[in-house]
Amino acid sequence: MMREIVARIDADPNRRGLAHAGAIARRWYAQNPNEAVREWLVLLECPWEEVRAYLLDEGDEGQRLRSSAPFCGILSPQERLEVFRRHRAS
Helix, strand or coil, rough: HHHHHHHHHHHCCCCCCHHHHHHHHHHHHHHCCCHHHHHHHHHCCCCCCHHHHHCCCCCHHHHHHHCCCCCCCCCCHHHHHHHHHHHHHH
C-alpha cells in the first residue's frame, strides 16, 4: 500500500499527498497528542526524499513508523481495494 502512496506523491510535483499527511497528523495530534504522531510531525518537516526513505524502509524502523503513518486518504477506497487484490494475486 505504501509503495502506491509513495508513487502517487512522487508523480505529483506539488507533493499534495505530503501536505495532506501533514494536515492529518496535525489533526490527530490535536485530538490525541502522542509520541507516534509527534514523531510524524517532525518527520514531515524533512525533505520528501527523507520521508520517502522512511516510508519504503523494509526494516523494523520503517514498519514501526508505517504503523502510525498519517497517509490515509491519499488513495481512494477503490484504489486501495485494487492494491489488496493485486497483493492477494501475487
